[in-house]
Amino acid sequence: MSEGFFLKGNICHTPSLGSLVIAEDSYLLCMDGRCEGIFSEIPAQYAEYPVKDTGGCLIIPGLVDMHIHAPQFSYRGLGMDCELLEWLYKYAYPEESKYADLSYADKAYGIFAKTLAATATTRAVVFATVHREATLRLMDIMEKTGMVSCIGKVNMDRDAPDGLRETDADSAAADTLAFVTQALERGYRNTYPIITPRFIPSCTDTLLQKISEIRKRFDLPVQSHLSENPDEVEMVRKLVPEAAFYGDAYDRVGLFGGDSRTVMAHCIYSTEEEIALMKQNGVWVAHCPDCNMNVSSGIAPIRRYLGKGLRVGLGTDVAGGHTESMFRAVTAAIQVSKLYWRLVNQGSEPLSFPESLYLATKGGGSFFGQVGSFEDGYEFDAVVLDDSVLPHPQPLTVQERLERAFYLGLDRNGIRSKYVRGNQIFR
């Protein structure tokens, strides 16, 4: 793309937390894959650029899923009858074991990628499994969708079933190095490797140190889980007694922000010290409200994190979360914030719709750079929503149409087109 074009419609975005900026019946300029202005009329100097008129559709930034497990996609919506640690052994690990079989991986990841491509998600931070080859296949498949993703081969060298537990730290690190090298060699345009220790219970200190070195050598980002469940937090305390708190077990080996761009899923039970370190190191929080309900984990204190200036995005966390819909993540985050207010702390104001939308776009988007907003210079990731499939008897404002689109799950049947970095990748 070296030329510009306009997308015309009702342009909605959240340049700052809590603001919802709407430009009705306006023109959004894309130039070389980036946003270059919102105009009520086409400026004379751009008169030759083509206009894609959406016919009054809603135009929103692409949504950023900060936490999703690709291999678990096959059993989303199943096995919602236990807490995290039991759930891993009963459902997650048996399914993940199957990805040693590349034909199974191709089939399952093909379904995953095809489904995700049809959603409003434009970027995702993705867990694969411990299997290097299958993870590279996932990267091949995701690259073809045109979406942008960070994809990690998972590391786990303790407390995992046979077949998923890596033999030892040395071979696991060697395999991870091979994964990173091969992923980079493939020259993807939109698909990036990410260092992915599953979580502290399943990684020895030695392995963490070794993959931290790989991370540093290639300047890679990091994803993992943090303070999701009380039993898990207690397990970490026993396994790593020298760590002052859960996050410190990552920080001691250089895998908790700072130089490394790091996202941690959940953060429900983070202590004051842990929160302070996340703030200091610029760690992103991936808030996954549906998963936090489904495996009975609790509710993350997102208002508190926002008040402290932490970086926060939203994740679907398939398959602890049952759906890949980021629209649902937006409304679920609002719903649980209301229950948190009611049941836990009435000083914690519920999230508004514009706030939750911010988290799902610019909040998580910042992990990828200038992403998740239509401000000048931001990468042109956009979703066009046709809400004419939802009849209504009364006039609605654009803001009302937008809120309704999210609550009613219009990402299922109302996406007319999707752009990533200025390229139309869907319909």
Place this chain on the structure above:
Amino acid sequence: MSEGFFLKGNICHTPSLGSLVIAEDSYLLCMDGRCEGIFSEIPAQYAEYPVKDTGGCLIIPGLVDMHIHAPQFSYRGLGMDCELLEWLYKYAYPEESKYADLSYADKAYGIFAKTLAATATTRAVVFATVHREATLRLMDIMEKTGMVSCIGKVNMDRDAPDGLRETDADSAAADTLAFVTQALERGYRNTYPIITPRFIPSCTDTLLQKISEIRKRFDLPVQSHLSENPDEVEMVRKLVPEAAFYGDAYDRVGLFGGDSRTVMAHCIYSTEEEIALMKQNGVWVAHCPDCNMNVSSGIAPIRRYLGKGLRVGLGTDVAGGHTESMFRAVTAAIQVSKLYWRLVNQGSEPLSFPESLYLATKGGGSFFGQVGSFEDGYEFDAVVLDDSVLPHPQPLTVQERLERAFYLGLDRNGIRSKYVRGNQIFR
């Protein structure tokens, strides 16, 4: 219908709380609108009956929505930024005012009925507005769908905005009598009037007494709201100081179960006394988890109610609830029960999927008689679900397919047909 037919497929139902009975690749016999047996092979004496083969689809009982506001359907998914009492004045009452205009009512109720007919809901207990004519129009429209519903003209003679507040108890009662008489005169087959005091804050004792007399005269059921929000409960305490508790304000005038078949929505803040009276009088609880989140009300202690043997069904409560999907009500009830366990009472075991499905079928169905199960003699309300639209790489059991269908909202795009009282009413 005076003949029989078989529906063939994977038959799933919950004859008792917590049980999920599955008859794979079997035949469900419908005779004169009622279930007459599940067979693995067609018995010789029924050999001449036609078989409708669903080709491996899931066959479940029709779902019963125990609480939905038809006039609020037009703004579902909007205005989720306040608590109940503010929400009523800011969103609900302004919209309900519009139904004085019959052309608006026809249009809005037409959309409501058409949408509901395409869901898995077969029966519903419905609030209309104070407007008699518009409510009768709603009954006309719902009757045409073939669904079964109880529909109430709302009563409110205090604490309501001009235009919605009935002038006085006498005229309100006269209007209600006219509504009931006219509704009965129309000779509907599937549509029934129900006495509908909005809630105690909006009804004087005098009006309650008068509509209780109408109820008794015509032996009608009753629907209302109960103990939804702390401010509402406190308001009732001040308005009716002579009532021992909220529910007693209904019971004192004969509108709280006993002789009257009564359903009360929400019941989040019910006291021990109130629970005991609900049990004694056989009052149904309409549990509406999405609404309870959206207007920040809290979580109803459903496990406790079930333990005490109360009658419990599920409601979408559109538009405090944002969606008409009873599939979502089933999964939302499970989700909030997990948060209740985690945040409120770890002695309160979360609802299982079979339990929540029971509430949505036989639990609420009992309000309509022998409804919500495929046991012999039950009315033949059935939904045929085609989950082939959800690809997956691995084999799934019928139970897994069923659970997944609910979590992934297959009611949006997977309903192949729907039967009410043995009549196919959709597709």
